[in-house]
Amino acid sequence: MPALAIRAFTATTALGRGNAAQAAALRERRGGLRRNDFGPTPLPTWIGRVDGVEDAPLPSALSRWECRNNRLAWLALQQDGVLTALDTMVAKYGADRVALVVGTSTSSIGASEEAYARADADADGVRDFPDDLARPIVHTPHSLGDFLQHATGLRGPCITVATACSSSAKVFAQASRMIGAGLVDAALVGGVDTLCGSVLFGFNALGLVSTERCRPFDATRDGLSLGEAGGFAVLERAAAGDAGLQLRGYGESSDAHHMSAPHPEGLGATLAMRDALDRAGIESADVGYLNLHGTSTPANDSVEARAVDALFPAMLHASSTKGWTGHTLGAAGIVESVFALLALENGLLPGILDSTVRDPACGPQIRFDNAQADIRFAMNNSFGFGGNNCSLVFGKVAA
Amino acid sequence: MNALTATIAGIGFWTDGLPDWDAARAFARDGTRPDNAPARPSPQLLAPNERRRAPGSVAVALEVAMAACRDAGIAPETLPSVFASTHGDLGITDYMCDTLSTDPTAISPTKFHNSVHNAAAGYWTIGAHCTEATTALSAYDATFAQGLLEAMMQLATGTPAVLLVAYDTASAGLLGTVTHSEGLLGAALVLVRDGDGPRISASLRDGADLESPGPLGTHAERNAMAQMLPLFDALATGGSRAVLRAGPHRSLSLEIADAQSQAEPAHG
Numbered sequence: 001m002p003a004l005a006i007r008a009f010t011a012t013t014a015l016g017r018g019n020a021a022q023a024a025a026l027r028e029r030r031g032g033l034r035r036n037d038f039g040p041t042p043l044p045t046w047i048g049r050v051d052g053v054e055d056a057p058l059p060s061a062l063s064r065w066e067c068r069n070n071r072l073a074w075l076a077l078q079q080d081g082v083l084t085a086l087d088t089m090v091a092k093y094g095a096d097r098v099a100l101v102v103g104t105s106t107s108s109i110g111a112s113e114e115a116y117a118r119a120d121a122d123a124d125g126v127r128d129f130p131d132d133l134a135r136p137i138v139h140t141p142h143s144l145g146d147f148l149q150h151a152t153g154l155r156g157p158c159i160t161v162a163t164a165c166s167s168s169a170k171v172f173a174q175a176s177r178m179i180g181a182g183l184v185d186a187a188l189v190g191g192v193d194t195l196c197g198s199v200l201f202g203f204n205a206l207g208l209v210s211t212e213r214c215r216p217f218d219a220t221r222d223g224l225s226l227g228e229a230g231g232f233a234v235l236e237r238a239a240a241g242d243a244g245l246q247l248r249g250y251g252e253s254s255d256a257h258h259m260s261a262p263h264p265e266g267l268g269a270t271l272a273m274r275d276a277l278d279r280a281g282i283e284s285a286d287v288g289y290l291n292l293h294g295t296s297t298p299a300n301d302s303v304e305a306r307a308v309d310a311l312f313p314a315m316l317h318a319s320s321t322k323g324w325t326g327h328t329l330g331a332a333g334i335v336e337s338v339f340a341l342l343a344l345e346n347g348l349l350p351g352i353l354d355s356t357v358r359d360p361a362c363g364p365q366i367r368f369d370n371a372q373a374d375i376r377f378a379m380n381n382s383f384g385f386g387g388n389n390c391s392l393v394f395g396k397v398a399a
Numbered sequence: 400m401n402a403l404t405a406t407i408a409g410i411g412f413w414t415d416g417l418p419d420w421d422a423a424r425a426f427a428r429d430g431t432r433p434d435n436a437p438a439r440p441s442p443q444l445l446a447p448n449e450r451r452r453a454p455g456s457v458a459v460a461l462e463v464a465m466a467a468c469r470d471a472g473i474a475p476e477t478l479p480s481v482f483a484s485t486h487g488d489l490g491i492t493d494y495m496c497d498t499l500s501t502d503p504t505a506i507s508p509t510k511f512h513n514s515v516h517n518a519a520a521g522y523w524t525i526g527a528h529c530t531e532a533t534t535a536l537s538a539y540d541a542t543f544a545q546g547l548l549e550a551m552m553q554l555a556t557g558t559p560a561v562l563l564v565a566y567d568t569a570s571a572g573l574l575g576t577v578t579h580s581e582g583l584l585g586a587a588l589v590l591v592r593d594g595d596g597p598r599i600s601a602s603l604r605d606g607a608d609l610e611s612p613g614p615l616g617t618h619a620e621r622n623a624m625a626q627m628l629p630l631f632d633a634l635a636t637g638g639s640r641a642v643l644r645a646g647p648h649r650s651l652s653l654e655i656a657d658a659q660s661q662a663e664p665a666h667g
Binding site: 001041096105109112113115116117119127128129134135136137139140141142145146149150155157158159160161162163164170174176177178180181182183197198201202203204205206207252253254255256257258259260267268271384385386387388 | 403476479485486487492495496497499500503504506507508511512513514515516517518520521522524525527528529530531532533534535536537538539541542545548549551552553555556573574576577578603605645646647648649
């Protein structure tokens, strides 16, 4: 595929707002998880909660989209020059020629949950939505995309991708196709997911939530820690001689196996990683850092480690950063793409936080400690429910 | 913008009272309704016990996806796919919110994993043994147009054939007081770069003026996926164009060539 230049990128997570906060926490091995204090009846688990969302209402012109998820989207959008880069794209190509493709798993269902919790029955016993939440746009998956479209004024194609935990990785692939096909010249991609009852109690029902901080690839790992996050990237067709960070390849596949368990041999994961390498036109030995999906559930990590070991040489530095942020679900793709881009930019290859005992299932690629290296290519894996897989390859072109 | 084009190699359709594309076409032409239309799709891709338990969204999506592949004569496991749904499964969303407000620890694990927007896409790839890429997306009342664009984008960037599936379910419970959708409606297209069938070319335009709904649009107007029916009315009646809502103040204009011959009853 033709390389796409990354003109701006950003993440806001439990580690703080923007890239500097992410990079500092990764470098200092300072995690963002806290004991669960979300909602009226918190489960005994740890979460990656973004501070201050409750105190950051949307500007009044955007109050129609008010909810936790769109607030986090708005916070994340203000960081690291994303809006300035978008202004440049709009000035260059026109708002019609800039697409908006964002991923989420639950969008603003937290607002729907709140409406049910606060619904009062009238004199006839009929329950009604609270007036302040009777806004249909915050009770549908496209709440995120629609909010961002109105917040940015972009007029190109506008789509919310919802393939569970691969959502905001797949947006890069979709934007790449749009630019490649000539439908648009640039795109705002990203994703946002916020903590809500559905995911906390849903993953708990599946027995996938740890009562401790998650420990990806640790022999004693027993489940995930959930988190919330938002992030964005601005993509444009790379010009000849362009230097800087680029999207170089993507690979998408399906496990064709089970709704909530990975394929035991990592079939879909392998297909996605191979496809991404092929599309980038590189060998597996060219990849300097791989951000793993690495959820810290017993099944996911061993399957992914095996697939990585079969495809990559021992020298690869691969890690899961979910110990820092929690599993941010539909936002994991963009957050961990940002971590891969930071690794390309500053040479910081994160290890794994809080994991100490290596699982024998891990190959030599799985690294617990941070490292520093100048690398040319980085990969990010994002795998979701339904056996939905996406791998991305990012590259760096020296000036 | 480069012209975006695709050939429709196969069509699947299901809605209350019109359980397949032949029935929908006959209804669109002369108002005929089939006797004894089933109350619920019964996708043969699923094992019998799964078929009974499948949520309405999954049942209708798999039914029309299978029908479109059969119509196209293309093996389902070879096709990448795009699943487009405005709201996903509204009954499951109501269940999740209702249970969370009463006894959150009672959430059913199966209902939870069926609550993801890509549940139908997941069941499709599992049932069809398909390891090709699939996606699930929404764009409110522009969901079908944006899903069609993504499918055409895949063709434009090298994929020879792609399956597009669109569906919405009936709203339920408290959520149904703000989000309105009735009945089950689903349709699927197998789109190919080259081959026989109606040829569509698409372009994004300013403006959101839609024509008045045709027979299928009127029949299923209360379902959230009625937004796709201008195309299916045109395909059923041999029309040469359709305009779909593509977002605030934007529309997707579709020109349809050779639709007349394809709309003959002998097709298929």
